[in-house]
Amino acid sequence: MKKTTPCFGIVIFLLCIGARAEMPNEPAEMSLDARLSPSGHWSAFTGGNASTPPMGWNSWNAFRTEVDEGKVMGAAKTIVDSGLAKKGYRYINIDDGWWLKRRQSDDRIVIRTSIFPSADLGEKRDTSFRPFVERIHNMGLKAGIYTDVGRNACSQVWDLHSPNLPEGSTAEREVGLWNHLPGDIALFFEEWGFDYVKVDACGIADYSASKEFVSEFDYQSFEPLIVRGDLPSTDVAAVEGLYRNLSATLGRSNPDNDYILSICTWGTANVRSWGKNHGNLWRTSEDIRNSWDSMLHVFDSAVTRALFAGPGNWNDPDMLYIGHGDFDEDHLTEAKSHFALWSVIAAPLMIGFDLRNAPQSLLNIWGAEEIIAVNQDPAGNQGVLAYDGENAQVIVKSLQNSSEKAVLLFNRSAEATRVTLHASDLNMRADTPVSLRNLWTRKDQYRFVGEKIFQLAPHESLIFKATGDRQLKDGIYLSEIPGRINVAVDGVDTLGLDPKAHRRLSLKHNPERSGSAYRQHYPGFGGPRVNASPYGDSITLDGEEYRNGIGVLANSRLEVKALGQFDELSVFVGIDGNTPGGKAKVEFVIYGDGEEITSTSAEGVKSEPRMLRADVRNVDVIELVARQVGDGSSPVIVAWADAVLDLKDK
Ligand code: GLA
Numbered sequence: 001m002k003k004t005t006p007c008f009g010i011v012i013f014l015l016c017i018g019a020r021a022e023m024p025n026e027p028a029e030m031s032l033d034a035r036l037s038p039s040g041h042w043s044a045f046t047g048g049n050a051s052t053p054p055m056g057w058n059s060w061n062a063f064r065t066e067v068d069e070g071k072v073m074g075a076a077k078t079i080v081d082s083g084l085a086k087k088g089y090r091y092i093n094i095d096d097g098w099w100l101k102r103r104q105s106d107d108r109i110v111i112r113t114s115i116f117p118s119a120d121l122g123e124k125r126d127t128s129f130r131p132f133v134e135r136i137h138n139m140g141l142k143a144g145i146y147t148d149v150g151r152n153a154c155s156q157v158w159d160l161h162s163p164n165l166p167e168g169s170t171a172e173r174e175v176g177l178w179n180h181l182p183g184d185i186a187l188f189f190e191e192w193g194f195d196y197v198k199v200d201a202c203g204i205a206d207y208s209a210s211k212e213f214v215s216e217f218d219y220q221s222f223e224p225l226i227v228r229g230d231l232p233s234t235d236v237a238a239v240e241g242l243y244r245n246l247s248a249t250l251g252r253s254n255p256d257n258d259y260i261l262s263i264c265t266w267g268t269a270n271v272r273s274w275g276k277n278h279g280n281l282w283r284t285s286e287d288i289r290n291s292w293d294s295m296l297h298v299f300d301s302a303v304t305r306a307l308f309a310g311p312g313n314w315n316d317p318d319m320l321y322i323g324h325g326d327f328d329e330d331h332l333t334e335a336k337s338h339f340a341l342w343s344v345i346a347a348p349l350m351i352g353f354d355l356r357n358a359p360q361s362l363l364n365i366w367g368a369e370e371i372i373a374v375n376q377d378p379a380g381n382q383g384v385l386a387y388d389g390e391n392a393q394v395i396v397k398s399l400q401n402s403s404e405k406a407v408l409l410f411n412r413s414a415e416a417t418r419v420t421l422h423a424s425d426l427n428m429r430a431d432t433p434v435s436l437r438n439l440w441t442r443k444d445q446y447r448f449v450g451e452k453i454f455q456l457a458p459h460e461s462l463i464f465k466a467t468g469d470r471q472l473k474d475g476i477y478l479s480e481i482p483g484r485i486n487v488a489v490d491g492v493d494t495l496g497l498d499p500k501a502h503r504r505l506s507l508k509h510n511p512e513r514s515g516s517a518y519r520q521h522y523p524g525f526g527g528p529r530v531n532a533s534p535y536g537d538s539i540t541l542d543g544e545e546y547r548n549g550i551g552v553l554a555n556s557r558l559e560v561k562a563l564g565q566f567d568e569l570s571v572f573v574g575i576d577g578n579t580p581g582g583k584a585k586v587e588f589v590i591y592g593d594g595e596e597i598t599s600t601s602a603e604g605v606k607s608e609p610r611m612l613r614a615d616v617r618n619v620d621v622i623e624l625v626a627r628q629v630g631d632g633s634s635p636v637i638v639a640w641a642d643a644v645l646d647l648k649d650k
Pocket residue numbers: 060095096153154155200264266286287
């Protein structure tokens with residue numbers, strides 16, 4: 001364990017003891033064999049109330065720290081009066097800026113009552129959000145609060161001129177959870193009655209002794225656990241440990257399970273891989289800004305991560321910026337694309353606009369019922385890239401009703417472009433008609449056989465619900481149900497930064513800028529993908545490309561929620577032709593509820609793909625294990641290709 005505070009001198013030594021006490025016990029590092037052993041159950045985080053992506057409003061993108069009660073209640077009122085509440089927007093979330101200080105006599109946080117007057121309990125000499133939360137609850141809504149996993153918050157670093165920064169002594173300004181976890185969580189959830197918490201991480205990232213503002217404003221320094229832009233210096237295990245502890249504490253404070261944990265480490269510290277083990281949503285990127293290239297950047301950080309999302313756990317590419325900058329009233333094409341993209345990748349839908357003054361044109365976007373229905377589809381499958389071109393992308397989201405898919409055709413560029421939709425992109429037959437319903441106009445619009453070409457205006461997207469005859473009449477591809485797959489072990493043994501999540505934007509995409517400043521800073525590269533190999537190539541076994549399948553590294557274990565609904569799993573397995581080097585051998589094993597059902601012997605690189613058939617009748621959780629045998633270079637890329645689950649009760 002890396003230490004978290006430099007320990008010099010007696011005073012700081014005592015602080016160090018406090019700091020260490022806060023550090024969670026890390027689970028002992030498990031051996032690879034143990035990690036690849038079947039768990040026999042679904043092991044992602046199942047706590048909290050997020051069976052579909054959370055929807056609501058958050059103060060940050062509209063007001064930064066200049067939030068106040070009138071603004072928040074105004075948003076809540078519009079959410080109800082405009083009908084957005086009935087369409088699913090429920091959470092009214094206060095972001096940074098609400099706190100005044102941590103009272104030293106009893107460690108309780110004092111609310112800034114000048115901006116939240118109802119929190120002033122007057123003669124009781126205390127402050128409480130209870131009256132505010134009750135008003136929100138009485139409107140049929142739920143309430144969310146914001147904090148930081150470290151001692152201090154993000155505004156104290158990034159909004160130095162804010163009028164709403166915590167005040168007082170160094171200790172009074174330590175408003176974060178560090179050393180105060182059980183007390184603060186009990187205050188937020190048990191006393192005040194909140195239903196949602198967003199937990200930021202600047203306190204463990206930005207307060208190193210070398211930063212000028214730290215001494216200038218007399219903050220206690222903190223040796224960063226997250227070193228921004230420097231993965232090797234980031235203590236991934238310690239960061240995960242803090243959120244693991246937090247998650248357990250929240251569970252204890254919420255016996256009714258009616259809560260949501262939003263993890264906010266901006267895609268760093270490998271959260272894109274472990275967020276689903278501890279929380280309901282986790283940010284996959286840095287903050288969204290109100291520009292087209294920022295929106296693309298944060299979208300790219302989530303779009304390849306379908307296997308990490310599903311009911312209860314969601315990739316969070318950050319809140320909506322609709323209404324501002326490149327997505328304002330004069331840019332409805334861009335605003336609509338932003339909304340449709342978030343919907344099709346099952347991202348949380350958090351409005352970030354001053355709703356006291358919302359024009360109808362924007363309310364129509366947030367309120368587009370049939371697009372919300374795509375986002376909120378109960379199967380919880382995140383959309384998957386079916387085509388990923390230079391200018392255009394096609395994203396397909398499998399819906400609960402297996403003869404329907406949502407499909408988004410998206411023009412990233414500032415030029416008109418053409419894109420072709422193939423029936424096969426939808427896993428539908430190419431010889432019978434496919435119908436497309438336009439989800440903005442809510443009209444059945446097209447019918448085609450085989451393929452159809454579309455012309456897209458700059459930045460335009462078209463979103464349809466497609467209905468047609470399935471390619472598989474009596475079964476479903478595993479790749480059509482990513483929401484039912486948990487990546488228990490991803491096979492990544494050396495963390496790498498994801499170069500695909502920072503596409504450098506050309507002038508063509510963004511005529512006003514000469515390129516973007518986005519760097520690669522999100523670990524998780526090499527994680528499993530749907531219908532692609534882990535580094536983004538086509539799944540290839542023995543020279544043949546497979547359109548359907550899961551591409552993953554060897555030494556991985558995937559859990560599939562079968563729920564006794566299938567008869568048989570059939571799948572082609574082998575080492576993917578994109579694997580560098582030629583000596584590796586891998587064995588593939590399929591388990592049902594912890595018992596081995598079938599396996600291959602060790603397969604070499606040039607072996608023909610092997611077909612495995614597993615009887616999965618009455619199996620709750622299927623596990624797919626690919627284990628590298630003997631020596632050989634790594635990483636070894638493997639595939640579970642054309643994996644088909646036969647449906648019972650055909
Ligand atoms: C970070 C988060 C933002 C917001 C601010 C508040 O930057 O990523 O979403 O909460 O902090 O200061």
